[in-house]
Amino acid sequence: MPRAPEFRLPLLRDWLFGPETGPHLSVVDLPHTAAELSWREWDPADWERRWRYRKHFDLAPTAGTRYFLRFAGALTRAEPVLNGRVLPPHTGGYLPFEHEVTGLLRERNVLDVVVDGAFDPAAPPNHGPGTPSHAVDFWQPAGLYREVELVGVPSQHVADVFARPFSVLDDPGLDVRCELDLDRTTRGLRVSADLRRDGQLVDSTSLWLPELPPGRHPVTPRMPALDGISLWHIDDPVLYDVAVTLSSGMTPIHEHRVRTGFREARFDRSGLHLNGERIQVFGLNRHQFFPFAGGAMPERVQRRDAEILRADLNCTMVRCSHYPQHESFLTACDELGLLVWDEVPGWQHLGGGQWLDHACRDVHDMIVRDRNHPSVVLWGVRLNETPGNAAHYTRVQRLAKSLDDSRQTAGAVHPADHDTLDFQQDVFGYNDYTPSGLAPPRTDFPYLVSEAIGTLTGPSRFYRRTDPQEVLQGQAIAHARVHDLAMADERCAGLLAWAGFDYPSGNGNVFQGIKWPGVVDVFRIPKPGAAMYRAQVDPRRRPVIEPSFHWDPHSPSPVTDLGARAAIWSNLDRLELHLDGHHHATLRPARAEFPSLPHPPFFADLSTVDDVVELRVDGYLDGALALTRRFSADRSRDRLALRFDDAALISGGSDATRAELRAVDEHGADRPHVSGSVALELTGPAVLIGQNPFPLGETGGAGAVWLRSTDGTGTVRLRALHPELGVAEANIEVKP
Numbered sequence: 001m002p003r004a005p006e007f008r009l010p011l012l013r014d015w016l017f018g019p020e021t022g023p024h025l026s027v028v029d030l031p032h033t034a035a036e037l038s039w040r041e042w043d044p045a046d047w048e049r050r051w052r053y054r055k056h057f058d059l060a061p062t063a064g065t066r067y068f069l070r071f072a073g074a075l076t077r078a079e080p081v082l083n084g085r086v087l088p089p090h091t092g093g094y095l096p097f098e099h100e101v102t103g104l105l106r107e108r109n110v111l112d113v114v115v116d117g118a119f120d121p122a123a124p125p126n127h128g129p130g131t132p133s134h135a136v137d138f139w140q141p142a143g144l145y146r147e148v149e150l151v152g153v154p155s156q157h158v159a160d161v162f163a164r165p166f167s168v169l170d171d172p173g174l175d176v177r178c179e180l181d182l183d184r185t186t187r188g189l190r191v192s193a194d195l196r197r198d199g200q201l202v203d204s205t206s207l208w209l210p211e212l213p214p215g216r217h218p219v220t221p222r223m224p225a226l227d228g229i230s231l232w233h234i235d236d237p238v239l240y241d242v243a244v245t246l247s248s249g250m251t252p253i254h255e256h257r258v259r260t261g262f263r264e265a266r267f268d269r270s271g272l273h274l275n276g277e278r279i280q281v282f283g284l285n286r287h288q289f290f291p292f293a294g295g296a297m298p299e300r301v302q303r304r305d306a307e308i309l310r311a312d313l314n315c316t317m318v319r320c321s322h323y324p325q326h327e328s329f330l331t332a333c334d335e336l337g338l339l340v341w342d343e344v345p346g347w348q349h350l351g352g353g354q355w356l357d358h359a360c361r362d363v364h365d366m367i368v369r370d371r372n373h374p375s376v377v378l379w380g381v382r383l384n385e386t387p388g389n390a391a392h393y394t395r396v397q398r399l400a401k402s403l404d405d406s407r408q409t410a411g412a413v414h415p416a417d418h419d420t421l422d423f424q425q426d427v428f429g430y431n432d433y434t435p436s437g438l439a440p441p442r443t444d445f446p447y448l449v450s451e452a453i454g455t456l457t458g459p460s461r462f463y464r465r466t467d468p469q470e471v472l473q474g475q476a477i478a479h480a481r482v483h484d485l486a487m488a489d490e491r492c493a494g495l496l497a498w499a500g501f502d503y504p505s506g507n508g509n510v511f512q513g514i515k516w517p518g519v520v521d522v523f524r525i526p527k528p529g530a531a532m533y534r535a536q537v538d539p540r541r542r543p544v545i546e547p548s549f550h551w552d553p554h555s556p557s558p559v560t561d562l563g564a565r566a567a568i569w570s571n572l573d574r575l576e577l578h579l580d581g582h583h584h585a586t587l588r589p590a591r592a593e594f595p596s597l598p599h600p601p602f603f604a605d606l607s608t609v610d611d612v613v614e615l616r617v618d619g620y621l622d623g624a625l626a627l628t629r630r631f632s633a634d635r636s637r638d639r640l641a642l643r644f645d646d647a648a649l650i651s652g653g654s655d656a657t658r659a660e661l662r663a664v665d666e667h668g669a670d671r672p673h674v675s676g677s678v679a680l681e682l683t684g685p686a687v688l689i690g691q692n693p694f695p696l697g698e699t700g701g702a703g704a705v706w707l708r709s710t711d712g713t714g715t716v717r718l719r720a721l722h723p724e725l726g727v728a729e730a731n732i733e734v735k736p
Helices: 299-312 325-336 354-372 390-403 468-487 529-537
Strands: 007-010 016-021 026-029 050-058 065-071 077-082 097-100 108-116 146-152 157-168 173-182 189-197 200-208 215-219 241-250 252-258 267-270 271-274 275-280 281-286 316-318 340-344 376-382 408-413 427-432 447-452 492-497 543-549 566-570 574-579 582-587 600-603 616-620 623-634 639-644 648-650 655-663 681-684 686-689 702-709 713-724 728-736
Touching: 016 241, 016 702, 065 077, 065 655, 077 097, 108 686, 146 252, 157 241, 157 252, 271 492, 281 299, 281 447, 299 325, 299 529, 299 655, 316 376, 325 354, 354 390, 376 390, 376 702, 390 408, 408 447, 408 582, 447 468, 468 492, 468 529, 468 566, 468 600, 529 543, 529 566, 543 623, 574 600, 582 600, 639 713, 639 728, 648 702, 655 713, 655 728, 681 686
Parallel strands: 281 316, 281 492, 316 340, 340 376, 376 408, 408 427, 427 447, 447 492, 648 728
Antiparallel strands: 007 146, 016 026, 016 050, 050 108, 065 097, 065 146, 077 108, 157 173, 173 215, 189 200, 189 241, 241 252, 267 271, 271 275, 543 566, 566 600, 574 582, 574 616, 616 623, 639 655, 655 702, 681 713, 686 702, 713 728
């Protein structure tokens, strides 16, 4: 059957932008942040005002087509005007909104959007009137920081599809819950649904409909007793495509496509059971903000965070703290097998009536947007660390179940509220900053540690690359201890530590406008604290040897400071250490100290290595050499390393990738104590998002800029020059 038409016009390129009352507008592309941002020391005064975005676009509207203007997200209030017609404003920064604009379009169109970046007390997660911006734990730079598009659909169309699997462990089936939008009374309509895997038809069904009046109509084609269904699992994330076609008789009118996965995820008092198998939650929290750009990064960059969490840090779950994040991040989680706690905006505050109405609307919009993502296993409908409110949380609980009865709800409770009786959700999430380790799990709810460590119960308030060795290593050990404790108690489903990534903030333990609790820095480069996570993988899949210290005896914080407790994280059976070619020690994992962690650290005595140049670590698995790592203290051979995350970009201004800069020794190990800046030279169809020269000495010898494609195709060359480390070059292709 031929696909029924649907028109999509991305509105990403060549917007005019400037202050609302300013005389000049510059040309920008979306996603876009209103203020120029450094990698640190953001100031909300730079964006907390009104900005104008203006887009000219041509279109030949066609009869019988309805048009919708869709915004994926804008911080914080958006006031659109299309061809002089004022559209309803939208308050709230993290979820999509749309307006039907049928009848307002003409061949030449002007779309104006005023974005108000003020700290709006009516918009969750913001606090009340007169409260400063830093009352919330994360900065929220203004702008059209997500995508905008114009969508044209037939006047009778499929407005929404929720592909809801059922009975997946016994007799898998699929309810295809559709919503039709009709502009007139119609008879002879048919709804059909196809289920495909990798393009191959698995099953199909169809329904003939009675005469229907104008308006919205729910319809649920059903596919019971499906044969040969493969279940979605964290180790095998099988995805299916569902295509719903609305036809008039046998003539297709409109097709709507979604993806889904067949899986059962249930939390009970013995943990999380995925497809009947107990899965240990091992994960981190994620903030979506980036240096230089705020949240305004396109799909490829958003997806990269999911790859870091799942493939590099071996997480089984991520919590989207504390707001719904870019949908492409969730799509990547679907494809990678990374479970998701999806959470509405909120942070330690419940407002008045309008504020609560916005919070309730956010629950609705989050679930409707994200309920086809199999990676999402929890709806975070109780706002982070907020006080109890039985009426509101009963209201949103009922709303969540009415929109999606296949998932459980959760909320992350403040450390002071471990024993609260005012909890209306399904899974009790506890932000556990108990100094001694972890509090005992509650026994009256399924229990999940939603935060731990951070800058509150670890060895330090900050974890910067230039901090002392015992601080950097202490972060890895602190994370290992809480995960080990969570794994030891079956009543605890697992633990999501704080945090995956450093993030810009003005609240609490802040240095230079950044909070530093991440095991990965703001540039998406793992710190020594990430070594524990990187080792928690099957060695037959990927052998790992990862010290949580820097090998540089001549640095201001030498490895000798660690004494006999220099931790090397590995998933191998045995490590053999060699100093300048001479055997130094045989190491075994510290299983007695970390009895439940799959791969504990190996502790080495490196207290006498002042004159040693090279450390060699040989790792053995089942008696055979599996991996060798080398680390050099000879600074004369240090160099500058430069690499792109991707091999190619798509032309047109809406694609980007990261260029990682690192000072390294001759073997590629990080060298945090460097000085100076890196001069960058860029040629080809791309622009630089970042600081040039890049202050490598200020970032601890590791940092990044991003490249964004422009029009045209060809090779982009980035040349980086450091006065002591020399030159590094890298190329990337920009394709049509």
